[in-house]
Amino acid sequence: MSIYREKNRKTKDLIQGSFIKILEKKTFESITVGDIAKQAQINRGTFYLHFIDKFDLLDQIEQRLFGDLGNHIDELQSNYSSTHTFEKEQEQLAATLFSAIKMQSPLLKIFLSDHGRAGFHLRFREAFSEKVRVNLEKNESFKATLKVPMEYFLSFITSAFLGLIEQWVQNDLDKTPQEMTILYIDIISFIQKKNTKKV
Amino acid sequence: MSIYREKNRKTKDLIQGSFIKILEKKTFESITVGDIAKQAQINRGTFYLHFIDKFDLLDQIEQRLFGDLGNHIDELQSNYSSTHTFEKEQEQLAATLFSAIKMQSPLLKIFLSDHGRAGFHLRFREAFSEKVRVNLEKNESFKATLKVPMEYFLSFITSAFLGLIEQWVQNDLDKTPQEMTILYIDIISFIQKKNTKKV
DNA sequence: CACAAAATTGAACAATCTGTTCATTTTGTT
DNA sequence: AACAAAATGAACAGATTGTTCAATTTTGTG
Known part of the structure; x- marks a missing residue:
C-alpha cells in the first residue's frame, strides 16, 4: 500500500x-x-x-537511469569518512562514480552510442556535473585558487571524466572500477609531471 | 573546368x-x-x-564540416615552427584548434545540441582525436613516459578539450580563440598545482 | 470461487510522411 | 533558336502514427 x-x-x-x-x-x-x-x-x-510515444518511453528510461545513478552515488558517498586530503577525496569520488557507472553500463553504452538520442551526452554530463560541483565547492582553497570560470572548469573536468567512461563502456568494462580509478589518477599525475620536461 | x-x-x-x-x-x-x-x-x-534522404543530407554536411575543419587545421599547422618545447607545441595546437572551431561554430553548436543526430560527439571526437594522436606520438619522451593505454589517455584529453569547446560554442563564443587557449593553459596549470595543497 | 475492475486486444480510421514515377515546364548553354 | 539539364506538379502505393471503441481476457479482492 x-x-x-x-x-x-x-x-x-x-x-x-x-x-x-x-x-x-x-x-x-x-x-x-x-x-x-x-x-x-x-x-x-x-x-x-x-x-505517449516512443520519445516518452525513452525519456522515462533516461529519467530512471539518472535517478538510479544518483541514488547509488549518494549511497556510496554516505559511507565517506571526510578526514582525508582533498586529493584523497577526489579519488574517493572518482571511485564512487566508476562504481555507479558499472551498474548501468549496458544502458549507458547504448545511450552514448549513435543508436541513442541526440544530446544524451549533454544531459548525462549535466546530471553528474552537479555531483562534482557540490564536491568541489566544499573546498574553500579550491574556490579561492580557481582563476577560470567555474562553468568552463566543470565542462573540462567532467568531459574528461566522461571520456574515460565512454571508452570504458565501449570496451565492455575491460577494467574494474578500482583499476579505472587508478588509471584516472595516473593520467592526472602524468599531466602534472609532464610540464617539467622538454622535448 | x-x-x-x-x-x-x-x-x-x-x-x-x-x-x-x-x-x-x-x-x-x-x-x-x-x-x-x-x-x-x-x-x-x-x-x-x-x-537520397534527410540522413544523406546530414551526412554530407557533416562530411564537409569535418573536411573543412581538417583543412583549416592542416593549413594553420603548416605555419608552425617546431623549435619549441613540448608544452609550447601543445599550446600552439590548442590555439590552432580553437581557431578552427571558431569558423565552424554555428554548425557545431547545432550538431552538438539535442537538435543534431545521435553520436555526433563521438564522430567529432574521433575526427580530431587523430590530429592530437599524431601530434603526441611525435614526442618520444611522451610515449616512453605514458603508463596508461593510449586510447584511454586520448579519450580523456580530447574529451576534456571538447568539453571546453562545447561550453564555448554554447556561450556563443564569449571569448576569443586566444583567450580560450589561455583558459586551457590555466586549467592545466591549476591541475598541476592542485595536488600539492591540502584541504 | 465469483465478480467487478483493470488491462489488453483487434480492428478500423484519418492523417502524415516517404520515396518513386512521369509528363511537362523552366533554365542555362552553345 | 535549339538542345540538354534541372526543376516542377501531380499522382501513387506503402508505412507509420495516434486515436477510438466494442469485445475479450486477466487480475485482484472479498
Missing part, C-alpha cells in the same frame, strides 16, 4: 526491456512502435496505454 | 542552408523532407534529385 505503488509495472517493464533490446540493434530513430509491440508480443494499442 | 567541379551546387547549397536554418528551431528527427522543401521554396521531388 505504498504511496509509490505503481499499477501495472509488469507490462511497462516488458515494453521498456523490449525496447532496449531492439535499441542494441537499431537506431532510436529507425525503431517504430510496431517494432516494439512485436518484440514485446503485445498489441500496438497497449503501448499507448503506457507511453 | 576543375575535376572537382560540381554541377548544380546552387540548389544543393540552397537545400543544405535551408535545412540548417530549420535545424536551429526543430530537432533533426522531427524535420520532414516537406519542411525542407518548403523552407527552400523548391519542389519536394527536387530534394530527391540531390539527396
Whole structure:
C-alpha cells in the first residue's frame, strides 16, 4: 500500500526491456512502435496505454537511469569518512562514480552510442556535473585558487571524466572500477609531471 | 573546368542552408523532407534529385564540416615552427584548434545540441582525436613516459578539450580563440598545482 | 470461487510522411 | 533558336502514427 505503488509495472517493464533490446540493434530513430509491440508480443494499442510515444518511453528510461545513478552515488558517498586530503577525496569520488557507472553500463553504452538520442551526452554530463560541483565547492582553497570560470572548469573536468567512461563502456568494462580509478589518477599525475620536461 | 567541379551546387547549397536554418528551431528527427522543401521554396521531388534522404543530407554536411575543419587545421599547422618545447607545441595546437572551431561554430553548436543526430560527439571526437594522436606520438619522451593505454589517455584529453569547446560554442563564443587557449593553459596549470595543497 | 475492475486486444480510421514515377515546364548553354 | 539539364506538379502505393471503441481476457479482492 505504498504511496509509490505503481499499477501495472509488469507490462511497462516488458515494453521498456523490449525496447532496449531492439535499441542494441537499431537506431532510436529507425525503431517504430510496431517494432516494439512485436518484440514485446503485445498489441500496438497497449503501448499507448503506457507511453505517449516512443520519445516518452525513452525519456522515462533516461529519467530512471539518472535517478538510479544518483541514488547509488549518494549511497556510496554516505559511507565517506571526510578526514582525508582533498586529493584523497577526489579519488574517493572518482571511485564512487566508476562504481555507479558499472551498474548501468549496458544502458549507458547504448545511450552514448549513435543508436541513442541526440544530446544524451549533454544531459548525462549535466546530471553528474552537479555531483562534482557540490564536491568541489566544499573546498574553500579550491574556490579561492580557481582563476577560470567555474562553468568552463566543470565542462573540462567532467568531459574528461566522461571520456574515460565512454571508452570504458565501449570496451565492455575491460577494467574494474578500482583499476579505472587508478588509471584516472595516473593520467592526472602524468599531466602534472609532464610540464617539467622538454622535448 | 576543375575535376572537382560540381554541377548544380546552387540548389544543393540552397537545400543544405535551408535545412540548417530549420535545424536551429526543430530537432533533426522531427524535420520532414516537406519542411525542407518548403523552407527552400523548391519542389519536394527536387530534394530527391540531390539527396537520397534527410540522413544523406546530414551526412554530407557533416562530411564537409569535418573536411573543412581538417583543412583549416592542416593549413594553420603548416605555419608552425617546431623549435619549441613540448608544452609550447601543445599550446600552439590548442590555439590552432580553437581557431578552427571558431569558423565552424554555428554548425557545431547545432550538431552538438539535442537538435543534431545521435553520436555526433563521438564522430567529432574521433575526427580530431587523430590530429592530437599524431601530434603526441611525435614526442618520444611522451610515449616512453605514458603508463596508461593510449586510447584511454586520448579519450580523456580530447574529451576534456571538447568539453571546453562545447561550453564555448554554447556561450556563443564569449571569448576569443586566444583567450580560450589561455583558459586551457590555466586549467592545466591549476591541475598541476592542485595536488600539492591540502584541504 | 465469483465478480467487478483493470488491462489488453483487434480492428478500423484519418492523417502524415516517404520515396518513386512521369509528363511537362523552366533554365542555362552553345 | 535549339538542345540538354534541372526543376516542377501531380499522382501513387506503402508505412507509420495516434486515436477510438466494442469485445475479450486477466487480475485482484472479498
